[in-house]
Ligand code: ATP
């Protein structure tokens with residue numbers, strides 16, 4: 001899978017820019033605030049339908065313009081595809097695939113990407129929601145069935161919570177929950193089983209990429225934490241959820257929220273059996289986040305048979321020289337199309353096979369490293 005070209009029109013600080021990519025490594029370098037991350041962000045948008053930096057479409061439109069547009073040409077298993085996204089003030093965004101309008105759920109899974117950016121430190125340091133989103137995004141890119149299940153589950157929880165509120169306010173009969181709970185339990189079990197299977201696979205892959213990240217990270221291990229589970233699950237997951245939902249009903253009604261389920265679970269990341277969130281150094285947390293992303297890359301490779309596009313924003317400045325070299329040779333060896341940004345071209349080893357693009361004030365120009 002690779003991106004052939006990207007055309008930006010009134011997107012962020014670009015008025016009109018076309019970029020033709022190499023199928024291998026593409027380096028975008030230049031000073032701060034010139035538009036490097038904007039390029040990576042646009043490719044991410046074409047893959048998942050939204051930016052990694054904002055949920056406000058209007059922020060993506062060039063200031064004082066009415067509408068902005070991303071058009072991206074790609075090839076997958078030798079078949080060409082074109083994704084277009086149009087953002088307009090006060091209007092819903094429009095997405096099209098090969099010139100046919102499509103919905104967001106039909107966009108996901110066409111062009112797969114894995115992004116690593118400085119904000120990913122929150123994957124380790126942040127709240128459980130960050131880690132759930134990481135897992136969900138990754139599984140969804142490989143499995144539309146999972147993505148649909150997730151939408152269904154979230155809807156069920158929203159409806160159940162509304163029901164709980166109705167019961168608390170004595171407008172609704174508590175028996176209504178008997179209709180909802182088995183559906184919630186069945187969907188919860190499906191999601192949790194898929195997440196657990198993915199984590200088993202990620203643990204295997206994390207060992208494979210250990211070398212790139214070197215030393216410390218070799219013992220990276222992920223564990224799935226189910227809320228409300230103190231020991232091993234002895235029942236079949238669906239039965240367990242049915243029981244737990246019944247047990248928690250009274251508290252759930254008082255709080256008008258559902259206390260257990262995959263929407264409350266967490267992913268625990270350990271190095272040498274110690275929780276990275278609580279005890280990891282800043283550097284360990286950074287490399288931990290990168291290791292997770294590379295495991296995600298391998299996961300999508302296994303699941304789809306093709307490497308996704310790797311988007312690395314500002315990663316070079318965070319790695320020491322040996323790790324930079326290991327990372328570059330991994331990308332070269334596996335032939336992964338990569339877009340990488342850096343403030344300085346000197347971060348890249350000499351003789352590296354790559355296309356260099358200089359980014360300056362919303363303009364991109366192919367130019368060898370200085
Ligand atoms: P750094 O090295 O600091 O990360 P960068 O090259 O990655 O910098 P970007 O985040 O890609 O920088 O681009 C930032 C520039 O884009 C800033 O100058 C910002 O003011 C401008 N910008 C952001 N949104 C818009 C917009 N909607 N319209 C016009 N310009 C914008």
Ligand code: MG
Pocket residue numbers: 036037038313314341
């Ligand atoms: Mg940037």
